[in-house]
Amino acid sequence: MKMLHKTLAKTLSTILTCVPAEYGLFWDPDGTMPWKECYWALQEDPALRFVRESTVRELLLLGHDLPVVLEEGRLRLCDGQRGVAQYEPMDPPERLFAGFRRRQYQAMGKMGLRPGGRAFAPLFQDPAMAERWARRRGTDVLVAEIRAAEAAGNGVVFLKAGDGMYLVEMLPPQWIDLPRLSANEREKMEAQAQLAREKKRKKAAPAAEADIPGAVRIGRRHLRGMFPEAAYDHEEGARKGRTNKKGKGWKKGARKERRKREL
Template identity: 25%
Template sequence: MNYQELSKEVSYALRHAPSEYGLSLDENGWVDVQELLKALKENNKGASIELNDLISMIEASDKKRHEIVGDKIRALYGHTIPSPIKKEIGEPPEYLYHGTARRFVESIKEKGLLSQERQHVHLSVDEDTAYEVGKRRDEKPVILKIKAKLAFMNGVSFFKGNDKVWLSNSINSEYIEFH
């Protein structure tokens, strides 16, 4: 089984288009595992995907996009669905990082970091991860250093996505160091 392809499909179903799969996420983004398996089978015209495949997919991923707890599964971050997914506020580390295309820097200086089409701004715990994320849109991305702890102390909400990703609704430019 190609776990990377399965991860992409599960991400699409849980982050972007649950209604296309006949799924209804609860307010925290959870859906019953058996409902997801049934939807994946119907979408793949009979492909046999089992719970163990989902578990192996999650274990094989270095990005930790999904989690299973009990009989429920959810995507941890990256949602574009219109209904907001509730997240628990957490205290971030002193600094977080965001990799972005050079063409967006002036707009970020003016408006700060905005979630755009996603529900949250995605921030990385280290510069290397931010660089890899930024390379998706620019071969020489700019790495922004976010004064996360200061922003948090001043009322900006942060949410832990996973061990490498933190989320926020937006980050004002006063908390961003441009290099």
């Protein structure tokens, strides 16, 4: 059963401005958030699964007080709410956790944790919340342990984003303890990565011009009957290793042939 409009507006306002960290949500410094991330979080609550972009637009059109507007697939905080997107640096606990998709395992080990299309990457004190956040992006996920206190002591800045949630712009791989995988899992992962690289290379390569069934490509050899002076196919000669030797006086002979056709 859907909520009353007024109740729904208050509920969304509370989630987006008061307790976003409880839902694994955070704002970029410009006061925006992808709508899809909010939608994924709401899908975990059976009472809010009906909420769509159209629902938010309807609430705004009806004049309900919301702290956000919806613009081109992104939520944007209203001017009076921009302080919600300001996070302060804070010393993290000794350990934090990061959820990620299994196919990112090798990239995490080489390049560390990166935010992707967002300004920050989230870290959580609760490994279950880290897994829950990752599962919004795919079913096959892993959770890495972060030596947060050690990283902070070496210059990594952690921003406090709410109860049990921290944000980083980037985390080098030396502070990330990836879960151990079996040999079979590693081989499977490498095969998948190789397949992805092959697909990417084929996609980047220019596509060959497709032949139309029944069509014939017209070359100089097809015009020999109409144009005797074009009887010699230079491309064919080059393929067969012949050189262009027509002998002396070939121009004079060609002119005679043209005069004959003109008469």
